[in-house]
Amino acid sequence: MPKVLVSDPIDQVGIDILSQVATVDVKTTLSPEELIQILPEYDAIMIRSGTKLTKEAIEAGKNLKIIGRAGVGVDNVDVPTATRMGIVVVNSPEGNTIAAAEHTIAMMMSLSRFIPAANQSLKGGKWDRKSFTGVEVYKKTLGILGLGKIGSHVATVAKALGMRILAYDPYLTAERAEKLGAHLVELEIVLREADYITLHLPKTKETHHLINADRLAIMKDGVRIINCARGGIIDEVAIADAIKSGKVGGIALDVFENEPLEAESGLRELGANVILTPHLGASTEEAQTNVAVDVAEQIRDVLLGLPARSAVNIPGLRPDVWQKLKPYLQLAEMLGNLVGQLAGGRVDTLNVKLQGEIANSESQPIVVAALKGLLTPALRERVNFVNASIEAKERGIHVTETRDPSVEDYSGSIHLTAHGSQGQQSVTGALLGKSEIRITSINDFPINVAPTHYMLLTLHRDMPGIIGRLGSLLGNFNVNIASMQVGRRMVRGEAVMVLNIDDPLPSGLLDEVVHIQGVTDAFVVKL
Numbered sequence: 453m454p455k456v457l458v459s460d461p462i463d464q465v466g467i468d469i470l471s472q473v474a475t476v477d478v479k480t481t482l483s484p485e486e487l488i489q490i491l492p493e494y495d496a497i498m499i500r501s502g503t504k505l506t507k508e509a510i511e512a513g514k515n516l517k518i519i520g521r522a523g524v525g526v527d528n529v530d531v532p533t534a535t536r537m538g539i540v541v542v543n544s545p546e547g548n549t550i551a552a553a554e555h556t557i558a559m560m561m562s563l564s565r566f567i568p569a570a571n572q573s574l575k576g577g578k579w580d581r582k583s584f585t586g587v588e589v590y591k592k593t594l595g596i597l598g599l600g601k602i603g604s605h606v607a608t609v610a611k612a613l614g615m616r617i618l619a620y621d622p623y624l625t626a627e628r629a630e631k632l633g634a635h636l637v638e639l640e641i642v643l644r645e646a647d648y649i650t651l652h653l654p655k656t657k658e659t660h661h662l663i664n665a666d667r668l669a670i671m672k673d674g675v676r677i678i679n680c681a682r683g684g685i686i687d688e689v690a691i692a693d694a695i696k697s698g699k700v701g702g703i704a705l706d707v708f709e710n711e712p713l714e715a716e717s718g719l720r721e722l723g724a725n726v727i728l729t730p731h732l733g734a735s736t737e738e739a740q741t742n743v744a745v746d747v748a749e750q751i752r753d754v755l756l757g758l759p760a761r762s763a764v765n766i767p768g769l770r771p772d773v774w775q776k777l778k779p780y781l782q783l784a785e786m787l788g789n790l791v792g793q794l795a796g797g798r799v800d801t802l803n804v805k806l807q808g809e810i811a812n813s814e815s816q817p818i819v820v821a822a823l824k825g826l827l828t829p830a831l832r833e834r835v836n837f838v839n840a841s842i843e844a845k846e847r848g849i850h851v852t853e854t855r856d857p858s859v860e861d862y863s864g865s866i867h868l869t870a871h872g873s874q875g876q877q878s879v880t881g882a883l884l885g886k887s888e889i890r891i892t893s894i895n896d897f898p899i900n901v902a903p904t905h906y907m908l909l910t911l912h913r914d915m916p917g918i919i920g921r922l923g924s925l926l927g928n929f930n931v932n933i934a935s936m937q938v939g940r941r942m943v944r945g946e947a948v949m950v951l952n953i954d955d956p957l958p959s960g961l962l963d964e965v966v967h968i969q970g971v972t973d974a975f976v977v978k979l
């Protein structure tokens with residue numbers, strides 16, 4: 453049974469799903485050092501935002517196949533390291549959208565009406581109505597930075613509250629924004645015109661300290677700011693200063709540059725117009741069930757050899773698309789392996805041509821499968837669907853893709869051409885029925901061969917006696933031929949011969965094969 457570590461509090465429903473296929477250890481109080489120490493035991497880890505999967509931690513996870521983030525943001529995971537190590541990283545892109553959007557609205561209303569401070573005052577024995585006169589959000593302008601899933605739901609609700617919505621999102625079309633009742637404008641316009649500003653973008657190098665002293669300075673006096681996205685997008689020192697000076701009328705923060713927020717953080721000292729919650733955006737029963745199910749199912753599937761639907765470091769495939777493509781992925785991988793072995797030395801360019809019925813399919817998974825196959829002889833189990841593209845790029849392999857729906861020899865076929873230090877080689881393969889793999893051409897010589905573990909290929913002149921001489925030679929070395937096929941384009945011209953053999957070729961035999969009169973080249977292939 454594979455082993456899964458759950459290192460943050462996860463809804464029981466997720467643990468139950470994981471337990472169908474794995475031994476599950478729930479350890480939610482590990483120190484970073486303890487995590488690094490025990491990670492080598494595990495095939496998968498499931499986390500929320502509490503666990504930091506640093507480069508060092510991931511590199512310690514020698515057996516990890518998948519990292520499951522029960523939530524959206526994967527900024528607590530060193531995704532490039534995971535990718536390099538061939539570990540799938542999955543998240544739950546939508547499971548907590550509503551929860552985070554509703555928390556944002558709750559923050560906005562709380563800021564407007566001083567609800568936390570009024571509650572505290574009343575519970576402290578006072579009846580103070582004067583200090584808590586608020587403002588209405590109706591007819592005010594809300595600036596949304598990042599109009600993705602959460603930002604969009606915030607826009608919809610805020611619109612219903614009668615707010616005017618301005619949005620800044622450089623990756624979104626104006627049409628999409630208009631559909632949500634928002635006007636897409638430049639950042640500076642949002643900052644200058646908004647009465648409330650709410651952040652819903654990822655934390656990246658680009659968004660680090662997006663809200664800084666300079667940008668705070670151009671905002672409206674008394675602006676109220678909400679951050680339920682990520683700490684570090686707002687410069688905490690600058691915002692605390694802006695609160696103290698009165699420039700900013702209120703802030704509501706759910707997320708912080710350092711989490712947990714330090715006990716001595718100056719933010720804790722600020723007044724009634726500052727609301728802090730301990731990263732509660734996703735903390736609803738519904739969201740926690742959603743993300744636990746979503747991510748646990750993906751971990752289960754990956755451990756069973758199925759694709760993940762929301763991998764952040766490989767293209768996700770819908771189960772129906774996966775079912776259709778699966779035999780072609782196996783075909784592409786086999787062909788990549790074959791063409792790589794024929795090419796022998798370094799490959800600079802791989803052309804992947806999709807023909808017939810798959811010419812209009814999603815090509816990326818097929819290309820990745822071909823690259824995985826191509827790199828397998830060199831990298832063995834270190835290459836997989838996650839890191840094949842990166843490994844290929846790092847090795848300087850340039851990939852091109854072409855499509856030709858008009859090729860109708862088989863319902864769908866894949867043609868790979870590898871250019872490398874030793875020239876060019878090409879192979880084609882197709883499916884017989886729904887899933888039986890066939891090699892249908894080698895260097896454009898037509899054949900129809902079922903690939904086997906060991907194969908011997910020759911390029912030779914089509915002439916009498918050559919098959920007999922090769923057969924006798926293999927017999928002398930006690931090599932059993934399972935099947936044999938010759939492909940040629942013209943009688944007594946160039947030809948290719950493919951022998952499926954039962955055992956590995958003894959060393960020295962290949963040298964004798966190339967010395968047979970008429971043989972121009974020979975290759976041993978191990979698939």
Ligand SMILES: NC(=O)C1=CN([C@@H]2O[C@H](COP(=O)(O)OP(=O)(O)OC[C@H]3O[C@@H](n4cnc5c(N)ncnc54)[C@H](O)[C@@H]3O)[C@@H](O)[C@H]2O)C=CC1
Pocket residue numbers: 523524525526545548549552597598599600601602603620621622623624652653654655658659680681682706707731732733734735
């Ligand atoms: N407080 C909490 O518990 C939770 C926080 N989050 C955080 O909320 C944020 C948003 O999540 P979703 O809406 O699900 O993500 P999303 O990916 O659907 O939306 C993010 C949007 O930000 C935009 N964007 C990216 N870079 C930008 C930039 N430089 N300037 C302006 N816009 C930019 C994107 O185009 C996209 O539309 C994430 O940081 C996520 O980690 C999500 C769930 C819960």
Ligand SMILES: O=C(O)CCC(=O)C(=O)O
Pocket residue numbers: 500501502522523524525526548731733734735
């Ligand atoms: O796990 C959590 O509660 C945090 C959720 C979150 O921040 C996210 O999904 O990005």
